[in-house]
Amino acid sequence: xxxxxxxxxxxxxxxxxxxxxxxxxxxxxxxxxxxxxxxxxxxxxxxxxxxxxxxxxxxxxxxxxxxxxxxxxxxxxxxxxxxxxxxxxxxxxxxxxxxxxxxxxxxxxxxxxxxxxxxxxxxxxxxxxxxxxxxxxxxxxxxxxxxxxxxxxxxxxxxxxxxxxxxxxxxxxxxxxxxxxxxxxxxxxxxxxxxxxxxxxxxxxxxxxxxxxxxxxxxxxxxxxxxxxxxxxxxxxxxxxxxxxxxxxxxxxxxxxxxxxxxxxxxxxxxxxxxxxxxxxxxxxxxxxxxxxxxxxxxxxxxxxxxxxxxxxxxxxxxxxxxxxxxxxxxxxxxxxxxxxxxxxxxxxxxxxxxxxxxxxxxx
Amino acid sequence: xxxxxxxxxxxxxxxxxxxxxxxxxxxxxxxxxxxxxxxxxxxxxxxxxxxxxxxxxxxxxxxxxxxxxxxxxxxxxxxxxxxxxxxxxxxxxxxxxxxxxxxxxxxxxxxxxxxxxxxxxxxxxxxxxxxxxxxxxxxxxxxxxxxxxxxxxxxxxxxxxxxxxxxxxxxxxxxxxxxxxxxxxxxxx
Amino acid sequence: xxxxxxxxxxxxxxxxxxxxxxxxxxxxxxxxxxxxxxxxxxxxxxxxxxxxxxxxxxxxxxxxxxxxxxxxxxxxxxxxxxxxxxxxxxxxxxxxxxxxxxxxxxxxxxxxxxxxxxxxxxxxxxxxxxxxxxxxxxxxxxxxxxxxxxxxxxxxxxxxxxxxxxxxxxxxxxxxxxxxxxxxxxxxxxxxxxxxxxxxxxxxxxxxxxxxxxxxxxxxxxxxxxxxxxxxxxxxxxxxxxxxxxxxxxxxxxxxxxxxxxxxxxxxxxxxxxxxxxxxxxxxxxxxxx
Numbered sequence: 001x002x003x004x005x006x007x008x009x010x011x012x013x014x015x016x017x018x019x020x021x022x023x024x025x026x027x028x029x030x031x032x033x034x035x036x037x038x039x040x041x042x043x044x045x046x047x048x049x050x051x052x053x054x055x056x057x058x059x060x061x062x063x064x065x066x067x068x069x070x071x072x073x074x075x076x077x078x079x080x081x082x083x084x085x086x087x088x089x090x091x092x093x094x095x096x097x098x099x100x101x102x103x104x105x106x107x108x109x110x111x112x113x114x115x116x117x118x119x120x121x122x123x124x125x126x127x128x129x130x131x132x133x134x135x136x137x138x139x140x141x142x143x144x145x146x147x148x149x150x151x152x153x154x155x156x157x158x159x160x161x162x163x164x165x166x167x168x169x170x171x172x173x174x175x176x177x178x179x180x181x182x183x184x185x186x187x188x189x190x191x192x193x194x195x196x197x198x199x200x201x202x203x204x205x206x207x208x209x210x211x212x213x214x215x216x217x218x219x220x221x222x223x224x225x226x227x228x229x230x231x232x233x234x235x236x237x238x239x240x241x242x243x244x245x246x247x248x249x250x251x252x253x254x255x256x257x258x259x260x261x262x263x264x265x266x267x268x269x270x271x272x273x274x275x276x277x278x279x280x281x282x283x284x285x286x287x288x289x290x291x292x293x294x295x296x297x298x299x300x301x302x303x304x305x306x307x308x309x310x311x312x313x314x315x316x317x318x319x320x321x322x323x324x325x326x327x328x329x330x331x332x333x334x335x336x337x338x339x340x341x342x343x344x345x346x347x348x349x350x351x352x353x354x355x356x357x358x359x360x361x362x363x364x
Numbered sequence: 365x366x367x368x369x370x371x372x373x374x375x376x377x378x379x380x381x382x383x384x385x386x387x388x389x390x391x392x393x394x395x396x397x398x399x400x401x402x403x404x405x406x407x408x409x410x411x412x413x414x415x416x417x418x419x420x421x422x423x424x425x426x427x428x429x430x431x432x433x434x435x436x437x438x439x440x441x442x443x444x445x446x447x448x449x450x451x452x453x454x455x456x457x458x459x460x461x462x463x464x465x466x467x468x469x470x471x472x473x474x475x476x477x478x479x480x481x482x483x484x485x486x487x488x489x490x491x492x493x494x495x496x497x498x499x500x501x502x503x504x505x506x507x508x509x510x511x512x513x514x515x516x517x518x519x520x521x522x523x524x525x526x527x528x529x530x531x532x533x534x535x536x537x538x539x540x541x542x543x544x545x546x547x548x549x550x551x552x553x
Numbered sequence: 554x555x556x557x558x559x560x561x562x563x564x565x566x567x568x569x570x571x572x573x574x575x576x577x578x579x580x581x582x583x584x585x586x587x588x589x590x591x592x593x594x595x596x597x598x599x600x601x602x603x604x605x606x607x608x609x610x611x612x613x614x615x616x617x618x619x620x621x622x623x624x625x626x627x628x629x630x631x632x633x634x635x636x637x638x639x640x641x642x643x644x645x646x647x648x649x650x651x652x653x654x655x656x657x658x659x660x661x662x663x664x665x666x667x668x669x670x671x672x673x674x675x676x677x678x679x680x681x682x683x684x685x686x687x688x689x690x691x692x693x694x695x696x697x698x699x700x701x702x703x704x705x706x707x708x709x710x711x712x713x714x715x716x717x718x719x720x721x722x723x724x725x726x727x728x729x730x731x732x733x734x735x736x737x738x739x740x741x742x743x744x745x746x747x748x749x750x751x752x753x754x755x756x757x758x759x760x761x762x763x764x765x766x767x768x769x770x771x772x773x774x775x776x777x778x779x780x781x782x783x784x785x786x787x788x789x790x791x792x793x794x795x796x797x798x799x800x801x802x803x804x805x806x807x808x809x810x811x812x813x814x815x816x817x818x819x820x821x822x823x824x825x826x827x828x829x830x831x832x833x834x835x836x837x838x839x840x841x842x843x
Contacts, residue, residue, distance in 0.1 A: 008626045011628065012635075080593065080594045083591045180589070183761040185587070186689055187690070313687075323759045325596065325597075326598040326601075330596065330597075333658075334621060335622075335738075337722075338721075338723075340801070340802055340817075341721035341722045341785070343803065344787065345721040345785075348717075349717075352716060352717075377565055381568070382613065385609070385612075388572075389610065392579045393579050394768060420569070420572070480694070482584060483577035483584065483586045483587075485577070505582050505729055505768075505771075506770070508750070533580040546580035547580055548581075548582065548729065
């Protein structure tokens with residue numbers, strides 16, 4: 001006797017309870033606090049804020065805790081929360097030239113005003129497991145810099161600008177369209193592309209950026225400048241008639257300097273790719289700048305032999321990890337109705353083919 | 365006394381607009397069918413139905429064109445306060461337009477969409493003294509056999525239907541009654 | 554009801570945006586209206602489009618039914634139904650005839666729907682031409698120019714290779730003689746039902762598209778004169794309720810691979826069994842419950 005499976009609701013409740021138990025793990029081990037995650041898993045928090053498009057380290061840390069460290073799941077929690085928030089206004093563009101840099105390096109000049117500041121980087125660490133950390137390594141203190149970190153550090157590209165060696169980006173006061181409030185329309189403006197890339201999956205952008213270096217849309221890039229630090233966020237208050245500072249946020253910014261062969265009307269010049277990400281994420285910022293530059297082929301009159309990173313539709317429709325993970329994972333949902341339709345079709349096609357072969361053999 | 369522009373909105377925006385939208389959706393899905401909508405208490409000469417549609421569908425993203433007597437200060441203030449919609453004088457910028465048929469006619473300057481985006485077309489709300497399920501015969505999507513509606517014109521609507529898939533879509537309002545005419549409906553006198 | 558969220562979860566401005574898209578969708582049957590889909594608290598690909606359409610349509614006195622694969626008790630259907638019970642406090646039902654809004658994934662109920670009902674489809678890929686031409690910029694032009702040759706070529710290649718059209722679900726339709734539309738991945742068995750009294754709304758969240766088929770609209774499954782559309786369906790009757798006219802699921806019963814065919818529309822099956830119909834492998838409903 002066949003009885004249809006029932007009890008979906010009970011199963012879901014139980015699954016959630018089990019998930020909660022697994023999240024907490026062994027109760028003999030102290031529970032993680034949100035503050036611990038925020039402070040000691042800061043780069044994970046930064047990634048969740050960047051791809052979640054919401055600057056709130058406490059919420060990002062909570063999301064990481066809730067998601068058992070699955071960062072895409074944490075990003076999803078933040079995105080779903082973000083959508084429910086009311087909007088009070090749009091900030092003025094942040095002035096990254098005024099950034100209080102903790103890190104600022106240029107690959108294009110040995111030195112420049114403001115200097116090279118290495119900052120807290122993994123770059124020259126030897127990747128050897130530090131077993132001291134396993135035994136709760138204790139407190140490390142770094143020597144304080146004598147240099148004034150608040151010293152104004154002009155953008156490196158501004159020096160190239162002085163000579164007219166690098167293409168000037170057009171300025172505009174037009175309101176850019178908002179990826180989260182309007183459906184994507186192609187071809188997309190650069191502002192829209194940058195929005196999509198800024199919240200795009202770090203791994204996807206890394207792969208895309210890497211592919212441009214290996215010849216899939218090659219356009220050799222120098223890191224003109226990479227800077228990480230705090231910038232002020234200002235909001236225009238129409239009632240007051242001026243902008244007030246509402247917060248400081250940490251961002252990573254990368255400007256690449258790329259060759260441009262020039263055209264009939266323009267002599268050769270450098271051009272740039274741009275990356276800007278919440279928090280400390282220079283991998284993402286550099287990748288973003290590479291992909292941004294690759295996507296500019298049309299406006300710069302360059303060739304597009306059909307490489308993935310130059311394909312706006314391909315990049316923009318596939319860089320979002322929340323869209324991607326949902327759709328990729330949804331194929332685990334029941335599809336038995338469609339599968340039944342396919343079963344019937346394949347059975348019919350096989351039956352017809354067998355009969356046709358039999359008829360052919362009988363005729364021979 | 366309270367400023368009249370701040371009164372006359374929905375008492376419970378989420379529920380009132382949900383109920384009103386379903387009536388509007390039903391009207392658009394069944395051309396000629398007359399439904400009742402209420403919730404808004406708009407300033408004159410706006411009808412309850414037209415005011416309710418505006419509150420349900422308009423916001424800062426929808427430029428509204430107001431015709432004739434409807435373009436008065438009270439209506440503009442009320443609309444701005446409750447919806448945040450901007451009132452435009454250029455018909456080409458309108459997403460919604462409201463007036464009597466005389467105010468709105470000729471209708472060819474309102475956006476009819478583009479071949480790639482036929483949805484980028486205006487919706488016209490036509491205020492009527494009366495609204496009856498009689499008069500011009502309607503056929504097309506949403507109509508089982510035929511329907512009938514008292515329309516102010518026939519040729520203009522036939523021409524509009526001839527633009528399909530481009531074209532305008534219409535609501536007709538009278539008191540608390542509403543009916544609709546999408547671009548797909550064919551008309552015969 | 555949870556008071557932390559607005560009625561039916563979405564904020565009013567989002568609902569207005571979706572509602573405007575729905576009205577244009579109804580006015581241009583089969584045309585995919587772009588809309589600024591929001592991130593929902595469930596994953597993309599799990600019905601976020603349908604959920605947003607339902608949220609924008611629900612009114613407090615609605616009775617909502619949610620089905621996945623025709624069944625009310627599949628986990629994702631349970632989850633979506635629960636979401637609306639919590640955020641909109643609407644009545645829910647498993648009975649097709651009691652429901653005013655039915656959200657579905659992959660099926661159209663067997664019972665004829667009425668003028669007082671809305672059927673909301675969850676759509677994964679709304680573009681019927683997507684697997685023939687992956688570029689949105691290209692397919693949009695094709696729809697604008699009513700250039701559907703590519704689709705006919707694909708169907709004809711099927712016939713050349715297999716002797717028949719080898720599409721068994723998400724079978725493309727032409728709506729009111731104009732737009733070629735993806736009916737969502739329903740089995741082609743359900744295609745003829747799309748000319749119905751109820752309003753049909755389609756939501757694709759990740760792909761940011763909404764479309765509609767008004768009641769009594771012409772919906773024609775694409776075919777050729779010498780290869781007319783066939784809805785297909787299993788030759789068997791439902792093992793539980795003996796229905797001959799329903800879409801059936803195939804269930805593997807034992808290690809020997811014995812098969813049983815049962816209605817995918819669980820409410821339809823229940824209704825028939827309540828009315829006393831007994832299939833070959835079934836028992837009267839009262840004994841089953843015992």
